Amino acid sequence: MPAAQPSAIVIFGASGDLARRKIIPALYELTREKLLSDKSIVVAFSRSDLSDDAFRDECHDAITNFARTKPIDPAVWNAIAGRIFYVRGDYASGDDYARLSRKLAELDSQFGTLGNRLYYLSTPPNTFAPIIEHLGNLAAKMPAAGFQRIVIEKPFGRDLASARQLNQLLHGYFDEEQIFRIDHYLGKETVQNLLVLRFANSIFEPMWNYKYIDHVQITVSETLGVGNRGGYYDRSGATRDMVQNHIFQLLALIAMEPPISLDAASIRDEKVKVYKSIRPVPPARAASLTVRGQYGAGELAGQKTLGYRKEKDVAPDSKTETFVAMKLFIDNWRWSGMPFYLRTGKFLPEKLSEITVRFHHPPNTLFQKDSDQPIYPNDLLIRVQPEEGISWRLNGKVPGGQMNIKPVALDFLYRTTFNVEPPEAYERLITDALTGEQTLFIRADEAEAAWAVIDPIEQGWAASGTAPLEYAPGQWGPEKAQTLIESDGRRWMHCGDGQPEPILACSL
Numbered sequence: 001m002p003a004a005q006p007s008a009i010v011i012f013g014a015s016g017d018l019a020r021r022k023i024i025p026a027l028y029e030l031t032r033e034k035l036l037s038d039k040s041i042v043v044a045f046s047r048s049d050l051s052d053d054a055f056r057d058e059c060h061d062a063i064t065n066f067a068r069t070k071p072i073d074p075a076v077w078n079a080i081a082g083r084i085f086y087v088r089g090d091y092a093s094g095d096d097y098a099r100l101s102r103k104l105a106e107l108d109s110q111f112g113t114l115g116n117r118l119y120y121l122s123t124p125p126n127t128f129a130p131i132i133e134h135l136g137n138l139a140a141k142m143p144a145a146g147f148q149r150i151v152i153e154k155p156f157g158r159d160l161a162s163a164r165q166l167n168q169l170l171h172g173y174f175d176e177e178q179i180f181r182i183d184h185y186l187g188k189e190t191v192q193n194l195l196v197l198r199f200a201n202s203i204f205e206p207m208w209n210y211k212y213i214d215h216v217q218i219t220v221s222e223t224l225g226v227g228n229r230g231g232y233y234d235r236s237g238a239t240r241d242m243v244q245n246h247i248f249q250l251l252a253l254i255a256m257e258p259p260i261s262l263d264a265a266s267i268r269d270e271k272v273k274v275y276k277s278i279r280p281v282p283p284a285r286a287a288s289l290t291v292r293g294q295y296g297a298g299e300l301a302g303q304k305t306l307g308y309r310k311e312k313d314v315a316p317d318s319k320t321e322t323f324v325a326m327k328l329f330i331d332n333w334r335w336s337g338m339p340f341y342l343r344t345g346k347f348l349p350e351k352l353s354e355i356t357v358r359f360h361h362p363p364n365t366l367f368q369k370d371s372d373q374p375i376y377p378n379d380l381l382i383r384v385q386p387e388e389g390i391s392w393r394l395n396g397k398v399p400g401g402q403m404n405i406k407p408v409a410l411d412f413l414y415r416t417t418f419n420v421e422p423p424e425a426y427e428r429l430i431t432d433a434l435t436g437e438q439t440l441f442i443r444a445d446e447a448e449a450a451w452a453v454i455d456p457i458e459q460g461w462a463a464s465g466t467a468p469l470e471y472a473p474g475q476w477g478p479e480k481a482q483t484l485i486e487s488d489g490r491r492w493m494h495c496g497d498g499q500p501e502p503i504l505a506c507s508l
Contacts, residue, residue, distance in 0.1 A: 004434035005147075006039035007116040008104050012091065012131055013123035014044030015058070018153065022184070023122060024059050025067040026426035032069065032076045035431055039112045041083045045100055047090060055086035068424050083111065091123065092130040101138050115146025118434055122153055124232070129169060136173025151180040151433050154245050155236060156442070159458065160451040167444045180433045181442040185246045185353075187425025189414055190388040192440070194253040195262070197382070197390065205258075207359070210338035214377065217341045217356040217485075217493055218250050221348035225295065225305050225473075226322070231313035237320040239454060242344040245442075248275070248450045250355055250384070251340060255330050264439040268446055275449035279329040286460025292468035293323030293478040295347040300473040305347070307470075319461075321468045322346045323477040325484055326457070341485050341492070347473035349494070353384035356493045362395075370403035379493070388422055389413035 009027065011019055030036040044055055060081070064072050087103055089096030108115055119135050121128060132150070139148040150170070157163030170179050185191055198204055207213070220242055226233045233241065252271040259266035281289050297307040308314060308322050323345030330340065357380040364375050379393040390412045398404040414422045432440055469478035476482070476494060485492055 003035055004037055004040065004431060005116055006037040006111070006113045007118050007147075007434055008041050008043055008107060008113045009118045009120065009430075009434075010043045010045055010100070010104070011120045011122055012045050012127075013121070014055070014086070015046040015048040015050070016122055018122045019044075020058070020062040021066045022424070022426045023120065023430070024062045026424055026430050028063045028067050028072075028076065028080060029069065029424065029427050030431060031080045032073060033427075035427075036080075036434075038079065040434075041085065041107050041111050041113060042080070043100070043104065043107070044084070044086045045089050045096075046086075047088070049088055050086050052084070052086050056081050056084050059084055068421060068427075091127045091134075094134065097134040097138060101141075113146075115142055117142070117146065117148050118151065119149065120151045120430075125155055125158075128152065128166065132169055132173060139173065147178075147436070148174070149178050149180060149433060149436070150174055151182055151430075153182055155240060156181050156245075156447050157451060158236070158240055160448060160455050163447050163451050167448065171444070176444060177436070177438070179444070180438065181444075181447060182429055182433075183245050183249055183442055184425040184429065185249055185384065186440040186442075187427075187429040188384055188388065189422040190382060190384045190390070191250065191253065192428075193390075194250075194382065195267075198254075199258055209334045210336055212359055213338060214358045214360045215339045215341060215488075215490060216254060217358070218247050218254075218343075218354075219356075219492070219494065220247055220344040220353045221350055221476075222346050223301055223348060223351045224303060225346050226308065226311050226314070228312060230311040233322075234314045234318055234320050238322055238324045238344050238346070239458065243324060243326070243342060244450050244454045246353075247342050247344060248453075249442075250353075251328075251342070254355060254357070255335060255340070257334070262439070264437065264441075267439055268443045272443070272446050272449050273332075274330060275446070275453060277330045277332045277335075278453050279331045280453070281326075281328070281457050281460070283456050283460030283463055286457045287464060287466075289328075290324060290326040290457060290461075291478060291481045291484050292321035292461065293325075293345060293471045293481065294318075294320070294468035295322050295345075295473055296470040298347075298473035300347055300349075303473075305473060319467045321461075323348070323468070323471060323481070325477060325481040327484060327488075328453075339488065341490075343477065343481060343492070345477050348476055349474055351386060354493075355382040355384075356380070357382070358490075367403065367405060371405045372402075373405050375405060376407050381493075387413060387415070389415075389417075 011023060013019060027036065027042060087100050089100060121131055135150060142148060157166050198208065252274045255274045256270040259270045294308050297305060309316050309318050325343035328340045359378040361377045362375055367375055375395060381391040383389050392410040393407055395405050396408040398406050429440060469480055471478045
């Protein structure tokens, strides 16, 4: 990756959990790999009352605990520590932004950052508007020589109307080329490798369509509950929190047509076409094409819960879903009539993010008389986390005189193939934002097109007035989630009984 220009990286919400766990460690790793200019500075802007030294101590603790490479390298830390500064301020106070502007101008002269600014909004959504307005006013007063870019964390709106409103606000102060809507899934190596897998291997393209593929499953599961995020999560739910962004990004990369080139505009054009091709789910059909769940009381991996409605800051009569499964269709030539099954949830048996591309079942007439084992369909498993890699599931003959057939795997893991740990997603995404590369970020019309799919589903749930179905921690959601796919003669790649089983043991 190219080294970035000298820049001032201004982190709003720098004392928050995301900055501590992801952003600060990523900046340390970029310094270690010499991808961050030695003239770049980090300026934290937050409401906590901290001095420069106190915030540097917090950064050191964050890097020690969460950096990808351990132990912390004193030389690298010393190289970045002297370029970390803290400005206390309120997100709605014009006077505080004026102090921030003066501090940045002072640091420009001291370090030679050339007026370049990367503003990173690691704050709750209700603070986006005042921050954007104040930053827009500051940017208008900056010299034309330096770049002004703004990075916005999810959630980007909570529905189509709010996403449009936020886009209008942003475009009132910044051009689209200056706006970086971040989804950290797009920074993961396996997600980026989807383009290479599909378009740099001629074996897949002829059969990457409904004629050869039976269906696609996308699962993003977590083993933890909402923890201390109950206040945010109860206003969001699994669909807004995970489906509209993370899962839809995976769906778009799996389903998109080949772009005319690898530039940001071409790739994002094709992703938008996918969202616009998704068959609308009318509110009246939301109940038949989706399943909502909410975890009840129980225990998983040592973590006990009294149930979602008993979590901190959650309404006692909450109808917010902590699990959702849905069946969608993409109405275009490539995917005509072929289902995509999506699911995500909390307190599920495994923490994983994976895509399963299941091919049509091979004819059994040749082997059914001689083999005492079923002939499984072929699966292409794309694992995003925890172990990034790809597995191609084939059928092979077991050694011996009998015609026994068993599924076997051709595996590719980043860690063992390249003998390196893949970089954290935030390392790649921050570098891209600093260099102005927008391919792995979400464009305005892309965000709106995704919400246009979700809104009718949410409206259908609201109109029904029904509560999500309860499931116990450690189960793959409510039983109806199994029926959603089993009624089509298929099964989830991870079974619904809560027991960890070999993936192919759950196949039909």
